[in-house]
Amino acid sequence: MTIQMPSIYNFSAGPAILPESVLRIAQTEMFDYNGTGFSVMTMSHRSDVFMSILYHAEQDLRQLLNIPDNYKVLFLQGGASAQFNMTVMNLCNGFDRVDSVVTGNWSRIAHSQMGKLSDANIHLAAHGGDLYDYTDLPSPETWDVSPNSAFVHYVINETVHGLQYRDIPKPDGMPPVVCDMSSEILSRPINVADFGLIYAGAQKNIGPSGTTIIIIREDLLDRCSDRVPDVWNYKSHVERQGMYNTPATYPIYISGLVFRWLQSQGGIAQMQTINALKAKILYDAIDNSGGFYINKVKPRARSQMNVIFHTARPELDELFAEESTTRGLRLLRGYKSMGGMRASIYNAMPLQGVEALIEFMQEFQKRYG
Numbered sequence: 001m002t003i004q005m006p007s008i009y010n011f012s013a014g015p016a017i018l019p020e021s022v023l024r025i026a027q028t029e030m031f032d033y034n035g036t037g038f039s040v041m042t043m044s045h046r047s048d049v050f051m052s053i054l055y056h057a058e059q060d061l062r063q064l065l066n067i068p069d070n071y072k073v074l075f076l077q078g079g080a081s082a083q084f085n086m087t088v089m090n091l092c093n094g095f096d097r098v099d100s101v102v103t104g105n106w107s108r109i110a111h112s113q114m115g116k117l118s119d120a121n122i123h124l125a126a127h128g129g130d131l132y133d134y135t136d137l138p139s140p141e142t143w144d145v146s147p148n149s150a151f152v153h154y155v156i157n158e159t160v161h162g163l164q165y166r167d168i169p170k171p172d173g174m175p176p177v178v179c180d181m182s183s184e185i186l187s188r189p190i191n192v193a194d195f196g197l198i199y200a201g202a203q204k205n206i207g208p209s210g211t212t213i214i215i216i217r218e219d220l221l222d223r224c225s226d227r228v229p230d231v232w233n234y235k236s237h238v239e240r241q242g243m244y245n246t247p248a249t250y251p252i253y254i255s256g257l258v259f260r261w262l263q264s265q266g267g268i269a270q271m272q273t274i275n276a277l278k279a280k281i282l283y284d285a286i287d288n289s290g291g292f293y294i295n296k297v298k299p300r301a302r303s304q305m306n307v308i309f310h311t312a313r314p315e316l317d318e319l320f321a322e323e324s325t326t327r328g329l330r331l332l333r334g335y336k337s338m339g340g341m342r343a344s345i346y347n348a349m350p351l352q353g354v355e356a357l358i359e360f361m362q363e364f365q366k367r368y369g
């Protein structure tokens with residue numbers, strides 16, 4: 001007799017849901033990758049087998065994002081947070097100013113960190129709101145940026161505050177654009193050529209935590225000074241084909257499986273269509289609840305990846321978080337400073353998961369509304 005297990009939907013903001021089929025492949029290959037007799041976790045990063053995994057992961061990522069040839073791709077360690085400093089350490093050589101756009105929790109942290117280990121002036125180019133109360137995004141035309149700055153930094157999707165630049169800022173009159181795409185990379189097509197450098201921690205829309213993707217325009221590598229230690233130096237990583245030191249081999253392997261999965265789903269354009277639908281029905285459910293569920297973000301700035309909402313009472317939010325858990329809707333609690341709920345609906349979240357959440361929301365409202 002087979003026991004029907006209830007569906008579990010994981011709404012974590014990260015580390016986050018991964019496609020089930022990817023985890024099944026990893027399970028099958030756990031003890032014997034491709035006839036080698038051992039796990040990817042236990043093989044040398046310099047072995048031909050792992051080099052091939054890394055090579056194909058990069059090629060598949062290039063295909064998915066249509067990355068031009070004059071961009072280099074790295075899989076580094078240190079998380080997205082390390083990039084707050086690596087970008088400045090590497091790209092500011094000969095420049096004395098960085099433009100920084102603050103629109104929520106992560107860009108605020110980036111802004112506070114970027115000046116460390118650097119004499120550059122970290123200029124606040126735009127500010128989206130007050131601490132813990134970011135509900136709209138400053139439009140790029142209002143950013144106070146200088147073409148002579150080393151770069152302008154922004155976070156395209158604010159994971160905590162649930163904000164996303166739906167129209168991607170264009171670089172006209174801007175210095176090179178450095179963008180934190182951690183919580184939205186691969187969720188919709190982008191034009192890589194609009195960016196000087198893109199970085200993204202893997203643990204939201206790509207794979208497990210432990211690796212961070214860097215996509216850097218080749219000419220910017222000329223700015224990386226030998227005085228920057230090799231482990232933090234983009235150029236030294238590029239010159240050694242991403243093998244300056246041991247990369248996070250297993251997260252890279254899983255990321256590669258996710259890239260293959262994305263290809264099998266029809267690529268990023270297809271993801272965009274599904275992601276837009278998931279976000280629309282969830283925001284509609286919030287907006288049509290007669291004020292029972294609240295999301296204060298201006299519609300033009302609402303994230304399609306991290307949907308935040310709350311009820312009018314913190315006790316009710318707590319009850320929602322508890323009860324939803326028992327229904328298989330997991331990890332819906334909002335960020336610690338925010339309270340309320342946050343449904344992260346990355347690529348791997350099926351439409352059925354969002355539908356199950358909406359059904360629960362409506363039923364919960366009937367009981368407590």
Ligand code: PMP
Nearest residue numbers: 079080081106159180182183201
């Ligand atoms: N930027 C964004 C947009 C994030 O969502 C996060 C993590 N939630 C970070 C940066 C920090 O990432 P990490 O923990 O990998 O350093």
